Amino acid sequence: MGDGETLGAGEYLDRLFEVIREEALGNPEFAARLVRATGGQVTFPERDREVLLNPVDIAAREGAEGVYDQFASMDVSTLRRVLKAHNLATPVDVRGKKKEDLLGMLSRRAMERVAARSSLKPD
Amino acid sequence: MSANIAAIANLKGGVGKSTTTVMLADGLAYCYGLDVLVIDLDSQANSSQVLLTELGLDQVADQDKGAHELLGQFVRGEPPIAGPFIVPNAVSLEELRKAEEEDDRKGWVSILPSHPKLRMAEMSLEEDWYSTTGTPSTLTAALTEHFRGAVEPLLSLYDVILIDCPPHLSPLARAALATAETFVLPTLADPISIWGSKQFSDWVTEHVRSDLADNSFVVVTRFRNTSLARQIRADIQDVYLKDRYFGAVIPDSISVLKAMDRPSLDSYNTFRGKYGSVTADVRRLAQRYADFMYQRTGVAWEMVRR
Numbered sequence: 001m002g003d004g005e006t007l008g009a010g011e012y013l014d015r016l017f018e019v020i021r022e023e024a025l026g027n028p029e030f031a032a033r034l035v036r037a038t039g040g041q042v043t044f045p046e047r048d049r050e051v052l053l054n055p056v057d058i059a060a061r062e063g064a065e066g067v068y069d070q071f072a073s074m075d076v077s078t079l080r081r082v083l084k085a086h087n088l089a090t091p092v093d094v095r096g097k098k099k100e101d102l103l104g105m106l107s108r109r110a111m112e113r114v115a116a117r118s119s120l121k122p123d
Numbered sequence: 124m125s126a127n128i129a130a131i132a133n134l135k136g137g138v139g140k141s142t143t144t145v146m147l148a149d150g151l152a153y154c155y156g157l158d159v160l161v162i163d164l165d166s167q168a169n170s171s172q173v174l175l176t177e178l179g180l181d182q183v184a185d186q187d188k189g190a191h192e193l194l195g196q197f198v199r200g201e202p203p204i205a206g207p208f209i210v211p212n213a214v215s216l217e218e219l220r221k222a223e224e225e226d227d228r229k230g231w232v233s234i235l236p237s238h239p240k241l242r243m244a245e246m247s248l249e250e251d252w253y254s255t256t257g258t259p260s261t262l263t264a265a266l267t268e269h270f271r272g273a274v275e276p277l278l279s280l281y282d283v284i285l286i287d288c289p290p291h292l293s294p295l296a297r298a299a300l301a302t303a304e305t306f307v308l309p310t311l312a313d314p315i316s317i318w319g320s321k322q323f324s325d326w327v328t329e330h331v332r333s334d335l336a337d338n339s340f341v342v343v344t345r346f347r348n349t350s351l352a353r354q355i356r357a358d359i360q361d362v363y364l365k366d367r368y369f370g371a372v373i374p375d376s377i378s379v380l381k382a383m384d385r386p387s388l389d390s391y392n393t394f395r396g397k398y399g400s401v402t403a404d405v406r407r408l409a410q411r412y413a414d415f416m417y418q419r420t421g422v423a424w425e426m427v428r429r
């Protein structure tokens with residue numbers, strides 16, 4: 001807002017939200033956080049899902065079934081990559097496993113990690 | 124077979140005791156096919172957590188296994204027996220698991236694990252002991268006797284017993300130091316750590332083991348190859364901890380952090396897969412320890428895997 005330019009509240013907000021909107025469209029991770037903050041559900045195009053969906057995060061929010069549902073559409077090689085990327089499995093663990101086994105492993109181990117690593121909360 | 128008992132110890136916290144314990148256990152079991160027992164005496168339970176995972180820690184505690192049970196046995200005045208509190212399988216290396224499956228066991232890792240429960244167990248024991256006529260010294264002596272008695276029958280069952288010690292000198296920690304034959308001393312190459320390592324070494328020499336220097340195996344951990352670190356490393360070797368056996372240098376590496384994060388209790392990885400870019404360093408650590416032992420005992424361990 002240089003050179004003494006002044007903006008009305010409406011114009012100011014328009015510009016601010018435009019920046020946020022642009023960022024959200026180009027940065028799905030940011031978009032996910034924005035929508036999640038408002039309590040909504042986010043959907044991602046298939047090509048972004050592998051990078052964006054964090055199984056442990058989903059396990060914490062939606063439980064084992066949530067993990068299963070969110071990853072059920074992925075193929076075997078993508079599931080293997082997801083398991084390894086989040087250190088939920090080693091290459092030895094995923095070798096020769098069928099899709100159902102990998103999905104089961106993903107949801108079980110994501111839940112295991114949530115259970116093991118959540119701090120005690122006051123009731 | 125009579126196991127060598129090593130304490131992995133330093134009063135300084137966070138110098139890599141637990142990490143070195145795990146790397147040495149894996150390295151000796153993998154490279155030399157040795158039967159290794161890890162005894163975790165730190166209530167932080169870090170090496171137990173690394174080998175068994177967090178969930179595994181709770182599971183084995185529910186099965187009444189762990190060092191706190193050994194303390195309970197002492198409190199009840201029962202004879203020292205550690206066997207029932209040991210978790211026989213703490214293997215995470217695929218090669219070892221596979222050999223076992225094919226009935227050709229070559230190298231194994233077991234653990235007498237710790238659990239955060241150990242902290243309360245130690246505190247209440249100390250409180251009770253001191254509330255009568257007991258002193259820290261008499262408790263240390265009594266615990267040493269119990270601990271030695273518990274370890275004695277294990278000597279014929281394992282090749283190496285590695286005790287992961289806590290960063291303090293509680294009576295239980297001192298009992299461990301008094302039971303060990305060799306001392307693995309991890310230290311960082313920074314001014315505060317080497318000062319601390321020297322203090323610790325001097326204290327143990329004066330109060331627990333006058334022959335500490337001859338039986339020490341120094342490991343420089345989390346080493347960053349800078350000129351300052353190189354200078355300090357030279358100082359450790361030539362000045363601070365002169366005349367000790369220099370084990371190995373473990374680089375500061377994300378591969379170490381990854382290796383310490385076992386995905387699940389039923390997860391396995393190959394030696395190379397687990398240790399990634401520090402594989403050669405872990406192998407060298409094991410080799411140097413084998414050389415150190417050969418020098419002390421004349422017994423040469425045979426390398427079975429590379």
Ligand SMILES: Nc1ncnc2c1ncn2[C@@H]1O[C@H](COP(=O)(O)OP(=O)(O)OP(=O)(O)O)[C@@H](O)[C@H]1O
Binds near residue numbers: 136373
């Ligand atoms: N070579 C390494 N490279 C990178 N990080 C390391 C390395 N070795 C250890 N660390 C990290 O440094 C920290 C301290 O290591 P570790 O827990 O093994 O030390 P410790 O001496 O057992 O600590 P404590 O005194 O609390 O028992 C840990 O967070 C560990 O993951």
Ligand SMILES: [Mg+2]
Binds near residue numbers: 169
């Ligand atoms: Mg430790």
